[in-house]
Amino acid sequence: MKKFLLISTMLGAAAFSMPAAAETLRIGLATAQSGGLAGYDSPVVEGFHIAVDEINTAGGIGGNVMIELIEKDVRSDAAQTSIAAQELVDEGVSVLILPCDADPALAAIGIVSSAEIPAISTCASSPTLPMIGGEYMFANFPGDNVQATVSASWAYEQGHTSAYIVYSPDTQYTTMPLYFSEVFEKLGGTILGQDTHSIGQQDFSAIATRIAALSPQPDVIMTSSYEPDFPSMLKALRAAGVTSQVIGSDGIDSPTTFSLGDVGEGVVFTTAGHATEGSPLAAFNAKYEQITGNPSETVFNAVGYDLVKVLEAAVIAAGGSTDPKELRDAIANLENVQGATSLITYKGTDGMPVREVTLIRVKDGARELVGQPSPDASLIPAPRMQ
Secondary structure (H helix, E strand, O other): OOHHHHHHHHHHHHHHHOOOOOEEEEEEEEEOOOOOOHHHHHHHHHHHHHHHHHHHHOOOEOOOEEEEEEEEEOOOOHHHHHHHHHHHHHOOOOEEEEOOOHHHHHOOHHHHHHHOOOEEEOOOOOOHHHHHHOOOEEOOOOOHHHHHHHHHHHHHHOOOOEEEEEEOOOOOHHHHHHHHHHHHHHHOOEEEEEEEOOOOOOOOHHHHHHHHOOOOOOOEEEEOOOOOHHHHHHHHHHHOOOOOEEEEOHHHOOOOHHHOHHHOOOOEEEEOOOOOOOOHHHHHHHHHHHHHOOOOOOOHHHHHHHHHHHHHHHHHHOOOOOOHHHHHHHHHOOOOEEOOOOEEEOOOOOOOOEOOOEEEEEEOOEEEEEEOOOOOHHHOOOOOOO
16 A cells, blocks of 8 residues: 555544544545546545645644545446445535546436535546536536547647547547537538447457548547557557547546557547646656655546645635535635646536646657647537437
């Protein structure tokens, strides 16, 4: 177990011995520490712990509100997420943290709405999450429709005029290419075709063969598939002779993507940030390495840190209150909260934060910053159920 997890446990225990006058913010984490989503939730929770330890060591939020964590592994299962959320509500938490995917997070809708407790997904990016989840449901990541607008605009600006999309109807997240298609066509591009696949599909040869048979091949292939699907798909495409520019999304912001060698070279994807010299993210990465003894390999560590900074700002905005309804209203009105990745704003939104989108290219097995453009608001598609 990493040493900062031990520190959090000790600090959590210490919260019980604080003077009675002090407030305690009880946060319930119903996240996937095992199963298919663990590769995303686990690094988010690492960054979450770092921020909590930092705040508690300094005396708490605003100097007097300590943070206590109650954690449950939902095993990447929607039903288990619902069970864990109810257990955490019964234990008196003021805020719920839900998994990094809209589908299991939405399994807790009834519990969140009934208890009137604010709930934030660790890194789900579907704009339908707060739309379906109601006024107590929030996201913590750039929306799929915003990411797709950034990647489609970049592709068109590069002179790419034709595209092919590959998505899965199994989850809201993997339908991001439908937003990409909408923006790309609005800009003047042509969608040559589309394919669907199942989550966990092993063989992508049929899809790769269909794309390879197109003459000419599409300039761009866009997918929001993630591990283990994305590496399998990319290998099948290159093996079939498809040379198109591949564009992905934040789900492939992982060490695996950068270890694919020549197959992964040139892949471009959207994510939540990039550590430039002197940036808050660079400072966070240095802090992460100092605490854990290892370099951060994914932006999801910083995304977890950001989530705590949002909660800290909400408590301060609520005058130090840990009342769930007051925290909900405070979160909904936050502006320009400084996170490790970017400034974060909820005011004027429907629960999807306004935050920076970064384009990264895989180059020589490392990250190359392509840009951090602000998308044209008129191009951003409206959230929709897929």
